[in-house]
Amino acid sequence: MFSKTCEYALRALIYIAQQSKNDSRVGIKDISKSINSPEHFIAKILQDLSRKGFVQSAKGPNGGFYMDEKNLGTNIADIVREIDGDKLFSGCGLGLDQCSEIHPCPLHNQFKSIRQDLRIMLETSKVQMFVDNLDLKLTYLKA
Template sequence: MFSKTCEYALRALIYIAQQSKNGDRIGIKDISKGIGSPEYFIAKILQDLSRKGFVHSVKGPNGGFYMDNKNLDLTIADIVREIDGDKLFSGCGLGLEQCSETHPCPIHDQFKNIRNNIREMLEQSKIQMFVDNLDLQLTYLKR
C-alpha cells in the first residue's frame, strides 16, 4: 500500500518518537537496527524529513534525531502525503488516470469507500498513539 520509502519513514518516525520521549537523541545506526532498515536508505529519508520539520536533528558527538510535542501530533496521513503524495487518498483502484464520478472504472464505487476508510483511519492516527501502544507492548516495530 505504501512505498518502501514511506514504510521506512513511518517506522523510523515512530521509533524516534518512542526513543526520544525522555530527551534522548537517536543515531542513524540505532534507528536502522531498531526498525530493520538499511542504514544508508534511512539516513537519506530522515535527512529529507528533518529539512521539512517532521523530525529534528542535532549534529555532533551527542547528536542524533529526536521529536518534540509538535511532531508527536503529526498524523500518519501527514507523513504519507509528504512521501507518497495524495494518490492513496484520491487515486483509482485500477490506476486509471481518467477514473471519476462521471467516468467510473469497474471498481470505482467499492474502492472509493475503501479509500475513504483508509484516509479516515490514517488521519486519526497520530504518532503519539503509536508510541503509547509500543510502551504498553500492544504493538511492535521489529521482531
Template sequence: MFSKTCEYAIRAMIFIAQQTKSDVRVGVKEIAKGIGSPEHFIAKILQDLSRKGMVLSLKGPTGGFYLDNKTLKCTLADIVKAIDGDKLFSGCGLGLEYCSDAKPCPLHHEFKKIREDIYKTLQSTKLDEFHDQLAKSIGFLKR
C-alpha cells in the first residue's frame, strides 16, 4: 500500500515522536537501529522531511532529530502525502490515468470507499498517539 520510503518515514517519525516525548533527540544511527532500516536510506528520508518542515534537527553533541508541539500533531496522512503524494487517497485502484464517478474503472466504487476509509484513518491518527502503546511494548516499530 505504501512505498518502502513511506513505510520507513512513518516508522521513523513515530520513533522520533516517542523519543521526543522522553525529551531525547536521536541520531540517524539510533533511528535506523530502532526501526530496522538502512542508515543511508533513513538519512535521505529525514533530510527530505526536514526540508519540508516535518521533523526538526539540531547539530552538535546534544543534537539529533526531534519534534516540537506542532510536528508532534502531524498526522500519518501528512507523512504519506509528503513522501508518496496523494495518489493513495485519490488514485485509481487499477492504476488508470483517469478514473472518476462519471467514467469509473471496474473497481472504482468499491475502491473509492476503501480510499476514503484509509484517508480518514490516517488523517485522524497523529504521531503523538503512539507513545503509551510503544512504552508498554504493546506496539512495535521493528520486526
C-alpha cells in the first residue's frame, strides 16, 4: 500500500516520537536497528523529513533526531502525502490513468469508498496516538 520509503519513514517517525518522551535524541544507527531498515536509506529519508519539519534534529555529541509537541500532533496522512503524494487517496485501484467518475475502471465504485475510509483514518491518526499504543503494548514496531 505504501512505498518502502513511506513505510520506513512512518516506522522511524513513530520510533523517534516514542524515544523523545524524556527529551531524548536518537541516532541513525539506533533508529535503523530498531525498525529494521538500511542505515543509509533511513538517514536520507530523515534528512528530508527534518528539512520539511516533520522531525527535529540536532548535531553534536548529544545530537540526533527528536520530536516536539507540534511533530507529535502531525497526522499520518500528511506524512504519507509528503512522501508518496496523493495517489493513495485519489488513484485508481487498478493503476489506470484514465479512471474517473465518467470513465470508471471495474473497481472504481468499490475502491472509492475504501480510499475515502483510508484517508479519514490516516487524517485522524496522529503520531502521538501510535506512541501511546506502543507504550500500552497494544501495538508493536518490531516483533
